[in-house]
Amino acid sequence: MSFTAWISLSLFFAITGTIPASMAKSIPTSEITVTLKLDWNVTDVPKPIPASYTTKVPNGTFLIDIMNKAADNEKEGPFDKYKSTYYSVMGYFITSINGTENNPDKSSYWMIYDEQTGASLRCGVSSYLPSNDSTTLFRFTKLPSDSSHGNNASTSGRCKKHSNLPTPSSAITITIGMDWNPEVIKKPVPPPYSTKVASGTTLREIINKAADKNPKGPFNKYTSTYYGGQGHFITSMNGAKENEMDMITVTIAQDWDVTIVDKPIPAPYTTQVPQGTILVDIMKKAADEDPQGSFNKYSTTYYGGLGDFVIAMDGIQEDPAHKRYWLIKDKESGHLTPTGIDQYQPKNGSTTVFTYETGASHYERLTRA
Ligand SMILES: *[C@@H]1O[C@H](CO)[C@@H](O)[C@H](O)[C@H]1NC(C)=O
Ligand SMILES: *[C@@H]1O[C@H](CO)[C@@H](O)[C@H](O)[C@H]1NC(C)=O
Ligand SMILES: *[C@@H]1O[C@H](CO)[C@@H](O)[C@H](O)[C@H]1NC(C)=O
Ligand SMILES: *[C@@H]1O[C@H](CO)[C@@H](O)[C@H](O)[C@H]1NC(C)=O
Numbered sequence: 001m002s003f004t005a006w007i008s009l010s011l012f013f014a015i016t017g018t019i020p021a022s023m024a025k026s027i028p029t030s031e032i033t034v035t036l037k038l039d040w041n042v043t044d045v046p047k048p049i050p051a052s053y054t055t056k057v058p059n060g061t062f063l064i065d066i067m068n069k070a071a072d073n074e075k076e077g078p079f080d081k082y083k084s085t086y087y088s089v090m091g092y093f094i095t096s097i098n099g100t101e102n103n104p105d106k107s108s109y110w111m112i113y114d115e116q117t118g119a120s121l122r123c124g125v126s127s128y129l130p131s132n133d134s135t136t137l138f139r140f141t142k143l144p145s146d147s148s149h150g151n152n153a154s155t156s157g158r159c160k161k162h163s164n165l166p167t168p169s170s171a172i173t174i175t176i177g178m179d180w181n182p183e184v185i186k187k188p189v190p191p192p193y194s195t196k197v198a199s200g201t202t203l204r205e206i207i208n209k210a211a212d213k214n215p216k217g218p219f220n221k222y223t224s225t226y227y228g229g230q231g232h233f234i235t236s237m238n239g240a241k242e243n244e245m246d247m248i249t250v251t252i253a254q255d256w257d258v259t260i261v262d263k264p265i266p267a268p269y270t271t272q273v274p275q276g277t278i279l280v281d282i283m284k285k286a287a288d289e290d291p292q293g294s295f296n297k298y299s300t301t302y303y304g305g306l307g308d309f310v311i312a313m314d315g316i317q318e319d320p321a322h323k324r325y326w327l328i329k330d331k332e333s334g335h336l337t338p339t340g341i342d343q344y345q346p347k348n349g350s351t352t353v354f355t356y357e358t359g360a361s362h363y364e365r366l367t368r369a
């Protein structure tokens with residue numbers, strides 16, 4: 001018990017110590033302009049090459065998030081469906097874009113280059129940060145038979161390692177198993193693997209963690225398919241085929257007393273997500289679709305065993321002096337969510353309300369009961 005408290009306390013101080021907690025998401029970063037471009041030999045791939053996509057993103061946005069933004073903005077766009085394989089520490093590598101798939105028999109692969117320098121990326125799309133005014137080129141190409149392809153140039157953007165959060169003491173032990181085609185990966189299928197993770201961790205995070213911790217282990221490579229606006233789905237687990245996801249409709253909303261907060265209450269946001277999507281991912285989706293929107297800026301505090309709770313949102317900070325706090329409630333039942341935004345999974349048809357109220361904080365209300 002004291003261990004739990006210590007973990008959550010030290011994490012809280014770690015966050016407040018390095019970045020002022022309430023500022024974490026609101027530090028203004030400069031905007032950069034980035035372009036994504038595709039290319040292939042139309043004799044080999046008889047499809048027209050789509051127009052390039054140019055957008056503005058905050059400096060320090062990962063390439064994968066720009067691809068996902070492109071997918072969300074342009075339904076039917078080339079990035080609406082892509083597949084990737086996760087490699088420990090390096091991140092996701094693209095294996096297929098809109099049906100054009102890596103083909104080892106023909107040595108044809110998706111290669112990603114920085115157009116300005118001609119250098120190919122030295123890391124996966126989830127680790128690469130394009131620079132201002134850069135064009136990132138996704139080229140489906142035949143690799144030369146010798147491995148010393150590419151030039152000595154370096155990319156204008158940079159690779160950034162993932163940072164792993166410490167494992168909270170509320171960890172649960174989970175076991176995952178995996179299967180692959182031994183003709184593609186010339187290794188026997190490994191036994192299932194167990195690891196400790198925070199409860200509520202997504203499957204993707206669990207596998208990535210296992211891969212990062214043990215690059216020689218069985219989970220270093222897995223394949224997933226990204227669906228525009230919906231996220232990554234594992235396409236090979238235990239040999240099971242890609243299956244239809246059960247989609248649910250969820251709404252997130254905000255509420256406050258307009259005599260206390262002198263701002264109109266924003267419109268709720270309703271979307272479709274796979275069943276089991278955690279609240280924070282719905283908030284991220286809302287923020288991606290409307291960068292000016294009210295879910296784009298928020299700060300949280302982490303409590304061991306319960307997760308992340310909102311302490312500021314859309315410029316409205318909690319105010320302990322006046323006992324004003326952000327609470328998260330299920331609208332229909334009026335009940336507080338039992339866990340934070342990184343763990344709570346809204347139900348089909350539900351509305352989750354972030355409400356700024358006077359009284360005790362969400363954490364106090366949950367823990368004194
Ligand atoms: C990005 O580059 C453009 C053109 O070179 C420049 O006008 C703009 O100010 C740059 N953006 C930032 C944030 O430096
Ligand atoms: C495209 O592929 C065809 C057949 O594989 C080849 O003959 C041609 O030279 C290629 N074109 C380019 C521009 O590489
Ligand atoms: C983006 O961030 C990097 C790293 O912090 C910095 O070196 C670069 O100058 C920034 N670029 C712009 C355009 O702000
Ligand atoms: C994606 O592939 C389909 C089928 O090959 C094609 O009809 C469509 O034009 C492609 N979309 C883009 C944006 O390239």
Ligand SMILES: *[C@@H]1O[C@H](CO)[C@@H](O)[C@H](O)[C@H]1NC(C)=O
Binds near residue numbers: 150
């Ligand atoms: C790359 O750098 C090495 C050593 O600096 C040099 O020998 C080689 O020729 C360079 N290769 C290319 C393609 O520039």
Ligand SMILES: *[C@@H]1O[C@H](CO)[C@@H](O)[C@H](O)[C@H]1NC(C)=O
Binds near residue numbers: 275
């Ligand atoms: C969610 O609710 C809608 C409308 O009631 C229904 O059509 C859909 O099948 C439900 N989804 C799941 C996964 O139960």
